[in-house]
Amino acid sequence: MATTTATTATVLYCRDPLHERRADAHFAAEARQLRAAGGTPLLIDHDALLAGDAERAVARVPDGTGAVWYRGWMIPAGGYAALDAALRRRGSELRVSPEAYRRAHELPGWYETFAGLTPVSGWLPAGPGAVPDPEGLSALAAGLPPGAAVVKDYVKSRKHEWHEACYVPDLADPAALHRVVARFVELQGEFLAGGVVLRAFEPFVTPEAAAAEVRVWWRDGAPRLVTAHPDSPVVEVPDPTLDPALAAVLPPVRAAVEALGCPFVTTDLALRADGVWRVVEVGDGQVSDLHREADQGAFVSLLTADQAPLRTPAASGTTPA
Incomplete structure (x- = not known):
């Protein structure tokens, strides 16, 4: 068994929206474990980051902190890059670069590397509220094996609305495909990440x-x-x-x-x-x-x-x- 070597680690956690000096309740136990292990938990304002104010988001990070991990709620790739830039202006940086974050976080970044290990997929870039036209969806579906598929964006699906906004029983049914995709885009709203993805359904x-x-x-x-x-x-x-x-x-x-x-x-x-x-x-x-x-x-x-x-x-x- 390999020997573990303890090191100091600084981790940025999302702060509690109601208690700015506390970690968000979802990550509070982890932050306590980190401190007990000799690490340093620091807090950022996730809401400010999503609102486009990265400087305010990192206001509680001391200057010269150095390399840090982030542990918290999802951040769009552009917001993550803004977070890294704001930290660099304070003498700090994220251990995971913005390029690496996007590559692992968004399906188009990792899909080709995992081809053969994961269901066959295709995607169309689209912004929030933009439903690809039926012709474009049919062309996308043509690149998948015949049969059923699931709909998601570059990051998330809506599997809890399985029949309404996730599962397409037959890709050869363009009306059903468009209906499910349209509902998915509607429910994702402003949080649609990157575009629309179709993935071959596997049982x-x-x-x-x-x-x-x-x-x-x-x-x-x-x-x-x-x-x-x-x-x-x-x-x-x-x-x-x-x-x-x-x-x-x-x-x-x-x-x-x-x-x-x-x-x-x-x-x-x-x-x-x-x-x-x-x-x-x-x-x-x-x-x-x-x-x-x-x-x-x-x-x-x-x-x-x-x-x-x-x-x-x-x-x-x-x-x-």
Whole structure:
């Protein structure tokens, strides 16, 4: 087992909108764990950042802080670049560059690197409120295998409105395709990220004894932690050393993560009905959520240690305060 070496780590958390000196409640337990591990939590104003005022967002970050991680709510790629620029003017910088953040955060940035490991996809750039015309959607659908598909933007889907704004039963039905995409664009509103994505539908199994969708956390190209997906009702995760199917997919996924070249990445793996684990999403680890019952201390070690072995910790039984 690799020896872990503790280092100091400074992490920017979103502040509580009602208590500017506290971390947002969703991340408060993690911030406490970071401090207990010898790290330094600092606060930024996420609302100010989204409003376009990056200078106000970082007002509580001391000058000369140096390299920092961000852990908080999602930030559009342009806002993340503005955050990095504002920090640099204060003698600080994000450990994940704006270019690396966009590459991991948005599907067009990572898709080609993971081709073969993830459902076939295509996309059309579009701004908030802009629904691609039926002809453009049909041309996009022609690049996917025949059958069903799911709709999302460059970052998020609306899977909780599955039949209304996510699932297209048959790509050969242009009216249904346009209807689902239009509703998706409507519901996303101003938060539509990048454009419209179509992904070939693949059947996945439902969780039983262990989560059928897991989140693998990669730092510097190595898998450091496996947790249940945040939406999973099942906390236990398969052990990669005992699950042959999961063990088989980790080497090619690792090769893709290394090729992507981003320092802190998550890959969401779902178990397809034929027993093959598939990459269903890639993300920047800084804005990837942690399952409410995951071990906060094990996660914080990713940020505070130079090296750490792959771990599949048992649930801690605690929920972020």
